[in-house]
Amino acid sequence: MYPDLTGKTAVVTGASSGLGHGIAQRFLQQEGMNVVVNYHSEKHRGAAQELADACNANGRTMAVVVQADISQEEGAQKLLDAALDTFGTVDVWVNNAGIESRYPTHELPLEEWEKVLAVNLTGVFLGSKAALARFVDTGTKGVIVNLSSVHEKVPWPTFAHYTASKGGVKLFSETIALEYAHLGIRVNCIAPGAIETPINAAKFADPKALAQTVKLVPMGTIGTVEQIAAAAAWLASDQSGYVTGQSLFVDGGMSLYPSFERGDG
Numbered sequence: 001m002y003p004d005l006t007g008k009t010a011v012v013t014g015a016s017s018g019l020g021h022g023i024a025q026r027f028l029q030q031e032g033m034n035v036v037v038n039y040h041s042e043k044h045r046g047a048a049q050e051l052a053d054a055c056n057a058n059g060r061t062m063a064v065v066v067q068a069d070i071s072q073e074e075g076a077q078k079l080l081d082a083a084l085d086t087f088g089t090v091d092v093w094v095n096n097a098g099i100e101s102r103y104p105t106h107e108l109p110l111e112e113w114e115k116v117l118a119v120n121l122t123g124v125f126l127g128s129k130a131a132l133a134r135f136v137d138t139g140t141k142g143v144i145v146n147l148s149s150v151h152e153k154v155p156w157p158t159f160a161h162y163t164a165s166k167g168g169v170k171l172f173s174e175t176i177a178l179e180y181a182h183l184g185i186r187v188n189c190i191a192p193g194a195i196e197t198p199i200n201a202a203k204f205a206d207p208k209a210l211a212q213t214v215k216l217v218p219m220g221t222i223g224t225v226e227q228i229a230a231a232a233a234w235l236a237s238d239q240s241g242y243v244t245g246q247s248l249f250v251d252g253g254m255s256l257y258p259s260f261e262r263g264d265g
């Protein structure tokens with residue numbers, strides 16, 4: 001727990017499942033923060049509402065649940081407005097929402113390329129833009145945390161649109177970190193390896209596919225949502241107060257070229 005986070009307000013995009021849900025839960029239940037819990041599609045409303053209800057049970061509103069499409073500018077504005085209307089401020093913005101799909105690149109439909117880029121890259125831009133505008137206007141030394149991936153660095157055949165979006169998130173984050181550092185605003189990425197969430201649940205349900213992924217992790221296990229949430233809390237807190245423009249790889253060593261593990265090469 002980081003005492004400086006208590007009472008601060010965060011927006012977490014795509015917070016109805018997986019890593020976003022875990023980050024929102026950590027902020028609410030362990031850090032005592034207020035959180036705008038964003039969900040996108042109606043089928044995900046329940047999980048977001050359940051988390052909010054659990055945290056608002058003692059009569060104080062700590063969580064507000066907001067439907068928004070982060071690939072649209074109105075979506076980002078809606079999340080900012082909800083933070084300001086409910087809590088009066090925003091201090092931390094986590095751009096977590098993301099999607100992936102698999103296609104050989106020569107068969108990748110343009111619409112699919114555009115869809116993935118719209119959520120994973122444009123969504124990070126729009127969320128960051130809304131947060132930065134508020135931070136600049138109010139002189140807030142705010143924090144932005146973007147969920148990239150080991151695939152901001154590691155190529156991933158048949159996921160070219162995903163890797164393009166995550167590589168984009170990395171350099172976008174470094175650029176705005178540099179642009180706003182003089183105002184005390186910090187921007188960092190978390191680059192997860194393989195963490196079991198709905199994004200890969202179908203794949204990991206197949207023991208063979210799971211074993212193949214585990215083979216790519218020098219530490220020999222899939223990561224947990226809690227490990228990513230812990231990284232998000234640290235990056236949001238003053239304990240990382242001199243860290244900006246960095247990608248924190250939380251990946252059990254996946255990005256360390258595991259095929260060289262035994263000194264081959």
Ligand code: NAD
Binds near residue numbers: 020040070200
């Ligand atoms: P997930 O599918 O559980 O979560 C993604 C969330 O984004 C969902 O809640 C979904 O509703 C939301 N979302 C999708 N489109 C949206 C939109 N237009 N507007 C708002 N929200 C939208 O998957 P996850 O594993 O929790 O992924 C979270 C982030 O972490 C993603 O950016 C993903 O690329 C990244 N990541 C995950 C892993 C992993 O192994 N799980 C690894 C590397 C990176």
